[in-house]
Amino acid sequence: MTSLLIIAVLVLLGIAIWQLTKIFHLTQVGSAANSDSSEIATDKDNSVNGYLMFAFVGFIYIFTIYSLVKWGHLVLGTPASEHGSDYDNLMAISMWLIFTVQTITQFLLHYFSFKYRGKKTRVAYYYADNDKLEFIWTIIPVIVLAGLILYGLYAWTNIMFIDDEKEEALYVEVYAKQFGWEARYAGEDGVLGKSNIRYIEGINTMGVDMSDPNAQDDIPSTVLHLPKGRKVIFKFRSQDVLHSAYFPHFRAQMNVVPGMVTQFGFTPVLTTDEMRLDPGIEQKVANINKIRSKKSVELVANGEAALDPYTFDYLLLCNKICGSSHYNMQMKVIVDTEEDFNKWLSEQKALGTAIKELQESAQEEMPAEEEVPMDDLAHTVELDSTMTTIADSTAVKNK
Ligand SMILES: [Cu+2]
Helix, strand or coil: CHHHHHHHHHHHHHHHHHHHHHHHHHHHCCCHHHCCCCCCCCHHHHHHHHHHHHHHHHHHHHHHHHHHHHHHHHCCCCCCECCHHHHHHHHHHHHHHHHHHHHHHHHHHHHHHHHCCCCCCCCCCCCCCCHHHHHHHHHHHHHHHHHHHHHHHHHHHHHHCCCCCCCCCEEEEEEEECCEEEEEECCCCCCCCCECHHHCECCECCCECCCCHHHCCCEEECCEEEECCCCEEEEEEECCCCEEEEEHHHCEEEEECECCCEEEEECECCCHHHHHCCHHHHHHHHHHHHHHHHHHHHHHHCCCCCCCCCCCCEEEEECCCCCCCHHHCEEEEEEECHHHHHHHHHHCCCHHHHHHHHHHHHHHHCCCCCCCCCCCCCCCCCCCHHHHHHHHHHCCCCC
């Protein structure tokens, strides 16, 4: 509210000054100081504008250098996936190209505006066209852009190509909803069971179709564990609105669309522990902890608890503004060695087992006459023809 008032006061002040200058101008009409009252620019006006052009290009250069020095360290650093370096390479080439071209063209634009600024004695030179010149300034961008686009397409197909025949790939479903993520591992059969929003019930929060034999060994998880050096193929589903699964450290992002399955695959190359030892990450962590300890001093002074020190973890973030808590829609990603990953996975409970156990314990607690049917989850809905189509379209087929 205070800032709104300040803005209103500043706007009103601006209007007042503007009106005052108008009144001042009106009082000067006819006086000697304002003899040249025409709207046509004089040599002096043109000179001032010419030098301002120079000043502006100087400002652009200085601000660019300042930005690079001040914020340059905020880039992501070492990529943690196999395709990450290709991606970074493409980004670096594009950025350097744009940077160089813009530095040169901005200088030329502003320099010529200065050099050929208006003068009473100067007459414009009539120059119709020059085929050779036009050919040169058309063909150079064509060649450069074609090269860049071809390289981009090559990198894109390399990154996006998923070989479904590869046996060793790990299939993981990533399920998005307002405002969080869940993961489901395909289990021993390597096939994710069918799923549909209509099957969501109790602990079956992802709507897995428990009548599908492939679904029995599926493993749900609230933390995304990934093995280092093994291709992981993600199948994305959304429960409600459009989300976007964004793994910044792995240079990966894919839209998560309700009613369909999207996919993306990458191979992690650095475990969480290895990434924590990366000099860039160590620097970032030190920075964050410096800010946190400063903040903690304030908090403690106000009688509140101090902040915990930060340790690095990979994150899966939502990168589509999907509602009020979008900013906090994230899931921890842990990259382990293949051994540690397999050990972790073997300790997890399959969804089929978890549901069965829950039903059994519920049955024990209930009196004998009120028996809970064992296939309670399997017969949740009798599918009509439309719903079968939906279920088929969202069914995840891996093999
Ligand atoms: Cu979201």
